[in-house]
Each structure stands twice: as C-alpha cells, then as structure tokens.
Amino acid sequence: AQSVAQPxxxxxxxxxxxxxxxxxxSVSGNPYLFWYVQYPNRGLQFLLKYIxxxxxxxxxxxxxxxxxxxxxxxxxxxPSALVSDSALYFCAVRDExxxxxxxxxxxxxxLAVQP
Amino acid sequence: xxxxxxxxxxxxxxxxxxxTLRCSPRSGDLSVYWYQQSLDQGLQFLxxxxxxxxxxxxxxxxxxxxxxxxxxxxxxxLSSLELGDSALYFCASSVSxxSGELFFGEGSRLTVL
Numbered sequence: 001a002q003s004v005a006q007p008x009x010x011x012x013x014x015x016x017x018x019x020x021x022x023x024x025x026s027v028s029g030n031p032y033l034f035w036y037v038q039y040p041n042r043g044l045q046f047l048l049k050y051i052x053x054x055x056x057x058x059x060x061x062x063x064x065x066x067x068x069x070x071x072x073x074x075x076x077x078x079p080s081a082l083v084s085d086s087a088l089y090f091c092a093v094r095d096e097x098x099x100x101x102x103x104x105x106x107x108x109x110x111l112a113v114q115p
Numbered sequence: 116x117x118x119x120x121x122x123x124x125x126x127x128x129x130x131x132x133x134x135t136l137r138c139s140p141r142s143g144d145l146s147v148y149w150y151q152q153s154l155d156q157g158l159q160f161l162x163x164x165x166x167x168x169x170x171x172x173x174x175x176x177x178x179x180x181x182x183x184x185x186x187x188x189x190x191x192x193l194s195s196l197e198l199g200d201s202a203l204y205f206c207a208s209s210v211s212x213x214s215g216e217l218f219f220g221e222g223s224r225l226t227v228l
Contacts, residue, residue, distance in 0.1 A: 034216055043117065043205060043219040051214045090158065094214075100171040101209050102148055103217055105158040 006106035023091030032094035121220035140208030153202040
C-alpha cells in the first residue's frame with residue numbers, strides 16, 4: 001500500500017538558515033506528492049505539489065521541494081527560514097486506488113525556527 | 116482563506132451523544148473529503164463524496180456517517196460518542212481531475228466529556 005514517511009518529528013533551525021523537512025514515499029506507480037502546512041488551531045494549507053515534469057517544484061511562501069525518484073524522496077526546502085515558518089508540516093501522497101483524489105498523509109514534522 | 120467553510124468551530128458534548136458537523140466546499144468543487152486529526156492517530160481519512168455519491172471510504176467507524184446534499188454541502192454525523200472521538204475533524208474539497216490538491220477548512224474541534 002502506498003504511504004509517506006516523515007522521519008523527523010521535529011526540526012530546529014535558526015532564522016536565516018536553510019531548512020529541510022524530509023519525506024520519503026512508497027507507491028507502486030507514479031507518485032502524486034504534496035506538502036501542506038498547519039499553523040496552530042488552523043486548517044491545512046497547500047504549499048506545493050509534484051505531478052510530473054521538473055524535479056524541483058516551487059510553491060508558496062518561498063518553499064520548494066525536490067522530487068528524487070531513485071531515493072523515493074520529496075524533501076521540502078527553503079533557502080532562508082523565518083520565525084513565521086514555525087508550524088507543522090505534512091507530506092502527502094495521492095491514493096493510487098480508484099477514482100479518488102484522497103491523500104494519505106505522513107505523521108507530520110514540527111518545524112521550530114529560532115530567532 | 117481556502118473557501119471551505121466548516122461549522123461549528125468548537126463543540127463540547129457528553130459521551131453517548133450525537134453531533135453533526137457541516138461543511139460547505141469551495142464554489143465549483145464537486146468532491147468533499149472528511150479527515151480526523153488526533154494526537155495518537157494523526158490525520159486519518161474518513162470518507163469522500165463526489166457530486167452526492169460516496170467515492171471512497173477510509174477507516175470510518177460504523178457510528179459515523181456522512182452525506183453530500185444536492186447543493187454539495189456535506190454533513191458528518193457522529194453518534195454514540197466516546198471519549199476517544201475527541202479530535203479535530205477537517206473537511207476538504209477539490210476540483211475534478213487526478214492532480215487536484217485538496218483545500219481544507221479550518222476544522223471542527225470536538226471534545227467529548
């Protein structure tokens with residue numbers, strides 16, 4: 001069954017430093033991959049997606065993600081972290097089964113950016 | 116603002132009771148998804164409706180049911196509530212097509228006492 005894994009429960013980074021939030025996936029076919037962010041007491045906000053094409057995907061708020069098929073990874077990156085980036089980040093993969101767009105989410109990674 | 120509206124935002128009730136959560140999708144979106152977010156289970160898919168019909172089903176308990184109405188709003192009914200049902204319940208909607216991302220509402224926080 002398809003799945004995504006986020007190996008880090010929490011990532012700490014200093015403001016101004018680059019950040020990476022890791023995600024690996026497991027699918028049998030071509031993956032449709034997504035990143036979402038959740039601020040406290042809010043819903044999930046879409047950041048970016050990979051469907052096909054360029055392996056480097058650019059999204060909202062300066063985030064980007066790199067799709068790596070050989071490593072089955074889809075890491076989220078940002079060149080310079082902001083304190084306001086502190087939030088819970090979810091990686092997700094589209095369910096391959098049936099005519100549905102439902103997403104299967106990872107367990108989430110809490111990003112803490114220190115000033 | 117995602118355009119997905121959920122009510123109520125907060126709900127406190129007692130064990131054994133029944134509640135209804137409501138969701139209005141973004142204008143033009145035919146699909147509605149329900150997810151449960153809890154500390155121990157993470158984000159769990161419950162059920163999806165597409166244009167009034169059930170399209171996919173996840174680990175939704177038999178005590179829970181949902182429907183999508185002709186105006187495309189959806190309701191999630193939770194009955195015989197247990198303490199463990201306390202969670203954030205999210206509704207999301209999407210456009211048609213396999214690559215469409217989901218747009219989430221702000222959620223309904225259910226507390227069962």
